[in-house]
Amino acid sequence: MTVLEETYTLSNGVEIPKLGLGTWFIDDDKAADAVRAAIGIGYRNIDTAQAYGNERGVGEGVRTSGAAREDLFVSTKLAAEIKDYDAAAAAIEESLTKLDIDYLDLMLIHAPQPWDDFRGGDYAEGNRQSWRALEDAHKAGRIRAVGVSNFLRHDLENILAHGTVAPHVNQVLLHAGNTPEELLDFCGERDILVQAYSPIAHGTLLGSRRIKTIAEKYEVSVAQLCIRYTLQLGAQPLPKSANPAHLRSNADVDFEISEADMTALRTLDEHDYGEHAAFPVYSGA
Structure with missing residues (x-):
């Protein structure tokens, strides 16, 4: 069994493939080809x-991949700026319409604050409103699992204290x-x-001599190595690529990192994101 066939089980019993395809920075007119290529190689997330x-x-x-819908796991995220029940409910329906795949396997709140105030003000009530909209879509069977992204402990505690469904996933920079x-x-x-977006730090780790x-x-x-590292932490990596060779290579991670090397990778400090530091998630906030 390869990593593409392995799954984690979420707290509600839904299975999620251990390796996923991230699509950030893949243009809409190129996304279908990238998704079809990934599914053809064996990606299901x-x-x-x-x-x-x-x-x-x-x-x-997804629709034109030739794979059965029930064999795929498709996630999307509610825009970080939406902190209102009605706006969130409308945006959920808009995503379902755009994707046109009958239902979502997972939907997340993209961030606890709007991007222009990332790690800034207090949006606790707005997050509760957006979460309630996700919960309602989940209970209606429109979304199989719900979660959050970029949430810190206090952000999670807000949802855990006030929601009726606990987040199944937290997607973070890891x-x-x-x-x-x-x-x-x-x-x-x-x-x-925990899902790991940018498990290779948006490519900046490729130049790290220590990791190399x-x-x-x-x-x-x-x-x-970076993808395997996140897997051994028990997290679910989402490397981004539209290159079939890279897609295959990213899934060829059937090796074991030693405990000593896991410790070395855990204690590294690699926060130089270069030009990508302009994005809030890499800003160090």
């Missing part, structure tokens, strides 16, 4: 977001050189699966 602007293309790729141990422990204790040295020990690429 596809992640998008309203903010990516490619839900239509992702949905087309990679070798940036391992939020306390958040991982908090989510693990509450049976919230460890990768050479296993005769694997830096990308493969």
Whole structure:
């Protein structure tokens, strides 16, 4: 069994494939080809977001992939700016319409604050409103699982204290050189699966000499080592690629990182995101 066939089980019993395809920065007119290529290789977990602007293309790729809908796991995210029940409910329906795949396997609140105030003001009530809209769509069978993204402990505690459904997932920035141990422990204790977007730090780790040295020990690429690292943490990585060769390579991670090397990767400090530091999630906030 390869990693593409392996799954985690969410707290509500829904199975989610261990390796997913991230689609950030894949244009809408190229998304269908990327999704079809990934599914053809064996990927069954596809992640998008309203903010990516490619839900239509992702949905087309899913519908025309030749794979049965029930064999695929498709996620999207509610725009971070939406902190109101009615707006959230309308946006959920809009995503379902754009994707045109009958139902969603997972939908997340993209961030606890709007992007222009990331890690800024208090949006606790707005998050409760948006979460209630997700809960209602979940209870209606429109979404199989619900979760959040970029939520810190206090953001999660707000939802856990006021919601009727606990988040099934928290998608965060997690990679070798940036391992939020306390958040991982908090989510693990509450049976919230951690998803790792940018497990290769949006590609910036490819130039890390320290990580390359460890990768050479296993005769694997830096990308493969980084993906394997997140898997061994018990997280679910979402590497982004539209290149079939990279898609295959990213899934070829059937090796074991030693405990000593896992410790070394956990304790690395790799926060230089270069030009990508302009994005809120890489800003260090």
